Amino acid sequence: xxxxxxxxxxxxxxxxxxxxxxxxxxxxxxxxxxxxxxxxxxxxxxxxxxxxxxxxxxxxxxxxxxxxxxxxxxxxxxxxxxxxxxxxxxxxxxxxxxxxxxxxxxxxxxxxxx
Amino acid sequence: xxxxxxxxxxxxxxxxxxxxxxxxxxxxxxxxxxxxxxxxxxxxxxxxxxxxxxxxxxxxxxxxxxxxxxxxxxxxxxxxxxxxxxxxxxxxxxxxxxxxxxxxxxxxxx
Numbered sequence: 562x563x564x565x566x567x568x569x570x571x572x573x574x575x576x577x578x579x580x581x582x583x584x585x586x587x588x589x590x591x592x593x594x595x596x597x598x599x600x601x602x603x604x605x606x607x608x609x610x611x612x613x614x615x616x617x618x619x620x621x622x623x624x625x626x627x628x629x630x631x632x633x634x635x636x637x638x639x640x641x642x643x644x645x646x647x648x649x650x651x652x653x654x655x656x657x658x659x660x661x662x663x664x665x666x667x668x669x670x671x672x673x674x675x
Numbered sequence: 676x677x678x679x680x681x682x683x684x685x686x687x688x689x690x691x692x693x694x695x696x697x698x699x700x701x702x703x704x705x706x707x708x709x710x711x712x713x714x715x716x717x718x719x720x721x722x723x724x725x726x727x728x729x730x731x732x733x734x735x736x737x738x739x740x741x742x743x744x745x746x747x748x749x750x751x752x753x754x755x756x757x758x759x760x761x762x763x764x765x766x767x768x769x770x771x772x773x774x775x776x777x778x779x780x781x782x783x784x785x
Contacts, residue, residue: 660766661707663721
């Protein structure tokens with residue numbers, strides 16, 4: 562009964578490096594969402610993807626951030642040239658697309674930029 | 676105006692107390708409503724959906740008032756394990772994107 566799988570759980574990067582965060586949705590779910598949570602703050606929507614398509618990226622920073630959800634394999638959130646302000650918990654969620662059922666979240670990736 | 680607004684709290688209550696959280700949303704076209712629970716440094720977990728007629732799950736009761744664009748969560752007989760942040764969640768536009776409130780902190784003390 563695998564839920565939403567995120568890896569790595571913890572990621573440390575030096576300023577200027579790239580961070581790649583992975584998310585495998587629940588079995589049967591084809592909709593993936595990425596959220597960011599800064600310390601002591603709420604969840605902020607970043608991007609919504611369906612297989613091979615970006616549906617809504619209104620929460621993505623204009624630069625350095627990108628996301629994909631290929632036909633095969635997990636969804637990837639990529640942050641290039643990380644800065645200290647990127648340090649946060651990044652949560653991935655998936656759904657079947659039915660509005661009635663909400664999302665299921667993964668355990669998150671905690672990114673620390675040093 | 677924020678899309679989803681909640682009182683951040685914290686609500687400090689003794690065990691056994693009844694506590695209620697409120698939430699307002701800005702988009703009258705919203706269709707789906709949920710309460711999630713988030714424990715410290717963990718992922719949010721679905722607590723319950725909120726239906727127009729109101730719904731109950733054990734000690735938890737959720738209400739929706741579409742006219743006032745207002746959602747509530749009532750917790751009866753609070754337990755220490757209820758201590759968490761409670762997130763009000765609404766789908767803001769037609770489609771699948773959910774918007775999360777900033778959360779209300781509940782601390783239940785013995």
